[in-house]
Amino acid sequence: MTTTPTPGEAALGYEQARDELIEVVRKLEAGGTTLEESLALWERGEELAKVCRRWLDGARARLDAALAEEEQEAGDTGGAGE
Template identity: 65%
Template sequence: MTDETPPDTPADVSTLSYEAARDELVDVVGRLEAGGEPLEASLALWERGEALAARCQEWLDGARERLAAAQRTTSADAASDQDDDGEDA
């Protein structure tokens, strides 16, 4: 019996865009929900889905961090502007 692990299963996930990972994850979930896959294939799909979900979360976490940084910068700029205006009073 040979190892039936699909080639490149988790290795290439790190190169996927958010949209590509999300679309593939939707496909994997659909295939798992439909059933009919042999046990080994189902396990490989599950593992792929876990890796894709983690990749999507990385993208979302990164976007959240960028948004928070932009908000901090905007808030700091606004506070600086208020301080400048308040000095004349």
């Protein structure tokens, strides 16, 4: 269930999205904002969380692929000497 990121989301790296998300959470926790401002912050936080999740899912897929390839290579060479 991946959605196509908006151009702004696609330009954000994981660290940038994470740092901005932390700032959004701080502002929401601090309070003192209007309902409209709070809703806008919440929506932005949701967008940033999706960006972070996409990056993490992509990293997990790459790691899984690398581990599977390593296991495949080990299996191919492991039986040769027996």
